[in-house]
Amino acid sequence: MSIILIIEQVLNGLQFGVMLFLMAAGLTLIFGVMGLINLAHGSLYMIGAFAAAVIAGLTGSFILAIIAAMAAAAIVGALVEMVVIRKLYGSDHLDQVLATFALILIFSEGTRWAFGSFPLFLDIPNYLSGPVTLPGGIKYPLYRLILIGVGLFVAAGLGILISKTRIGIQIRAGENDREMIAALGVDISKLYTIIFALGAALAGLAGALVGAIQSVQVGMGEPVLILAFVVIVIGGIGSIKGALIGALLVGLTDTLGGIFLPELLKLFMDTSTAQTSGSALASMAIYILMGVVLIWRPTGLFGARA
Amino acid sequence: MKVTSLIFFTALAMLANGVSAEGIKVGMITTLSGGGAGLGVDVRDGFMLAIAQSGRNDIEVVIEDDQRKPDIAVQLADKMIQSEKVDVMTGIIWSNLAMAVVPFSVAQGKFYLSPNAGPSALAGKGCHKNYFNVAWQNDNLHEAAGSYANSEGYVNSFILAPNYPAGQDALTGYKRMYSGKLAGEILTKLGQKDYAAEIAQIRASGADSVFFFLPGGMGISFLKQYANSGVDIPLMGPAFSFDQGILQAVGDAALGVVNTSQWNKDIDNPTNMAFVKTFQAKFGRLPSLYASQGFDTANLLISALETAHPDDADAFRAALEAAEFDSTRGSFAFGPNHHPIQNIYAREVIKEGDIYTNKIIGIALENHSDVYAPECSF
Numbered sequence A: 001m002s003i004i005l006i007i008e009q010v011l012n013g014l015q016f017g018v019m020l021f022l023m024a025a026g027l028t029l030i031f032g033v034m035g036l037i038n039l040a041h042g043s044l045y046m047i048g049a050f051a052a053a054v055i056a057g058l059t060g061s062f063i064l065a066i067i068a069a070m071a072a073a074a075i076v077g078a079l080v081e082m083v084v085i086r087k088l089y090g091s092d093h094l095d096q097v098l099a100t101f102a103l104i105l106i107f108s109e110g111t112r113w114a115f116g117s118f119p120l121f122l123d124i125p126n127y128l129s130g131p132v133t134l135p136g137g138i139k140y141p142l143y144r145l146i147l148i149g150v151g152l153f154v155a156a157g158l159g160i161l162i163s164k165t166r167i168g169i170q171i172r173a174g175e176n177d178r179e180m181i182a183a184l185g186v187d188i189s190k191l192y193t194i195i196f197a198l199g200a201a202l203a204g205l206a207g208a209l210v211g212a213i214q215s216v217q218v219g220m221g222e223p224v225l226i227l228a229f230v231v232i233v234i235g236g237i238g239s240i241k242g243a244l245i246g247a248l249l250v251g252l253t254d255t256l257g258g259i260f261l262p263e264l265l266k267l268f269m270d271t272s273t274a275q276t277s278g279s280a281l282a283s284m285a286i287y288i289l290m291g292v293v294l295i296w297r298p299t300g301l302f303g304a305r306a
Numbered sequence B: 001m002k003v004t005s006l007i008f009f010t011a012l013a014m015l016a017n018g019v020s021a022e023g024i025k026v027g028m029i030t031t032l033s034g035g036g037a038g039l040g041v042d043v044r045d046g047f048m049l050a051i052a053q054s055g056r057n058d059i060e061v062v063i064e065d066d067q068r069k070p071d072i073a074v075q076l077a078d079k080m081i082q083s084e085k086v087d088v089m090t091g092i093i094w095s096n097l098a099m100a101v102v103p104f105s106v107a108q109g110k111f112y113l114s115p116n117a118g119p120s121a122l123a124g125k126g127c128h129k130n131y132f133n134v135a136w137q138n139d140n141l142h143e144a145a146g147s148y149a150n151s152e153g154y155v156n157s158f159i160l161a162p163n164y165p166a167g168q169d170a171l172t173g174y175k176r177m178y179s180g181k182l183a184g185e186i187l188t189k190l191g192q193k194d195y196a197a198e199i200a201q202i203r204a205s206g207a208d209s210v211f212f213f214l215p216g217g218m219g220i221s222f223l224k225q226y227a228n229s230g231v232d233i234p235l236m237g238p239a240f241s242f243d244q245g246i247l248q249a250v251g252d253a254a255l256g257v258v259n260t261s262q263w264n265k266d267i268d269n270p271t272n273m274a275f276v277k278t279f280q281a282k283f284g285r286l287p288s289l290y291a292s293q294g295f296d297t298a299n300l301l302i303s304a305l306e307t308a309h310p311d312d313a314d315a316f317r318a319a320l321e322a323a324e325f326d327s328t329r330g331s332f333a334f335g336p337n338h339h340p341i342q343n344i345y346a347r348e349v350i351k352e353g354d355i356y357t358n359k360i361i362g363i364a365l366e367n368h369s370d371v372y373a374p375e376c377s378f
Helices: A003-034 A041-059 A062-083 A093-115 A142-164 A166-176 A178-183 A188-211 A221-235 A240-265 A271-296 B012-017 B037-054 B070-084 B095-107 B140-151 B165-177 B196-205 B217-229 B244-254 B270-283 B289-307 B313-322
Strands: A131-134 A138-141 B004-007 B024-030 B059-065 B088-090 B111-114 B131-133 B156-162 B181-188 B209-212 B235-238 B258-261 B340-352 B355-368
Touching (some): A003 A166, A003 A240, A041 A093, A041 A221, A062 A188, A138 A142, A142 A166, A166 A188, A178 A188, A221 A240, A240 A271, A240 B196, B024 B037, B037 B289, B059 B289, B070 B088, B140 B258, B140 B340, B140 B355, B196 B217, B217 B235, B244 B340, B258 B355, B270 B289
Parallel strands (some): B156 B181, B156 B209, B209 B235, B235 B258
Antiparallel strands (some): B340 B355
């Protein structure tokens, strides 16, 4: 286990973490501000990836594909908010879970109906493909470095949006007391639509960026959605900063756990047993992390203190 | 969600000319929605193509979607046996679903012809006289990859597969034939989409070859990320990550990769040539190995019906065992445990025009059976 391998794995963990952050940021805003559990967030991720695959196929431009992914997810997000979600703010969480679960089924089967059961093609453009050599002789794929950069850039942008702009003030106020800001003359339903569309656009961006190195197919969003929920629970619901720290923690734990736990077990087990139990333990690692964080801080790392 | 299609070929013609042979009813339970739907769709299309080509209008096929869920598959099987009263069952793609449905169906006197799943539990001690597998035993293609690695002179393989029964069987199958040593062995999470960590380990391992079994979307992700990582150790795998449905989504990343399969579109026999041509004309896409398996399964059934009706179970079974039909794989024969004895080929991914497909480059295993056959006695 060389130092180069360890650094490479840390980069992999960071890259996984920032992509989770793009998903978790939208989820945590929607949950924090509107009090809504949106299971259909994974569908928006899928819609982003499909839109990117279609536009990349038509135009051959990866940049246009990314823009189309964000636009498509934002538009679908805004429509869903206005048509379905708006009726659910007053309902209890179980109704919201049922309705957004139904949305998952509708989006998944609708996408299959439109695009078929076979995965779509979406690849990294030539100018971003291949490895680059980092200081210290580490060879690392350029595209993954760019993913880390994009993720951190979006995180910084969201941080400024929340802390420095007027809409950020409204979002923070909405988290604290939505009746009061409505009484102060803020158009709360417009604010909700904007937040929902913003969260959806980030999910669509993540779907398109990740779709280029993974596979674009129906149902791709749900596994990510589960991890994104783990992230916002660890980070504290409603906190963008918490989502970022939580996403990086989950990304690093998952990646490094998958590598080091089997190696660790090999010290006192035979190789194949260590491999099997190590990978089983590694897939539990993030949930153990969540448990530990919740025991230590029941509202998450940056959640509001009860 | 629920796709129910009933395809009816009434027995009118038979009544008209007074032939006394009864029609038969086939129950097909396969995956037509959810993650693995592409496989089920191909099996169904191949199967129905053969039925249509036979011109027989006395075979009724009831098709149901199992959604890749064992509980739903069992409910459907129960319904087909109890209320539809089918004679023969077929269609299941996934081994875990086959384990739930096959023993249950054959125990009630039904015949089961598997167009895909071939779990080891049904090939050895758990074999049954009414269960026939037309595709392969699950280990076969992995064994062929191990044998191919020997013939290429690889002595230091890195192997990886998902951590579930078929994944563990894949690694066992590879190691059974492969005679070199292992540079590393990883069990990944089932459904994992990011392989950066594993690829980094492969890079650091100093291996001379990589064997992987990652079916469906997992394989697409792995191949794209591997091609982009700059690691250039040769890859091998079973056909499941290189079938016609998946290759188009992988693109250039798959070019040149060697994979093992019992079928390919360039196997030179008249049945296969005609099958590839008519399938493409009818469905507008090239057939996959799954489609060829569906097609062969239907032709096996039709050939057996020429001599006997399933009501006469012993005669029908003997007719199935004889397997007197023209397979897309050329000559076809069952071993003593009703699993195929067949050649397994090494194929290479190529690009024909704009379409990615496979080309046979050699025979990896000749007239290969499976290791479980001796344990089977009916």
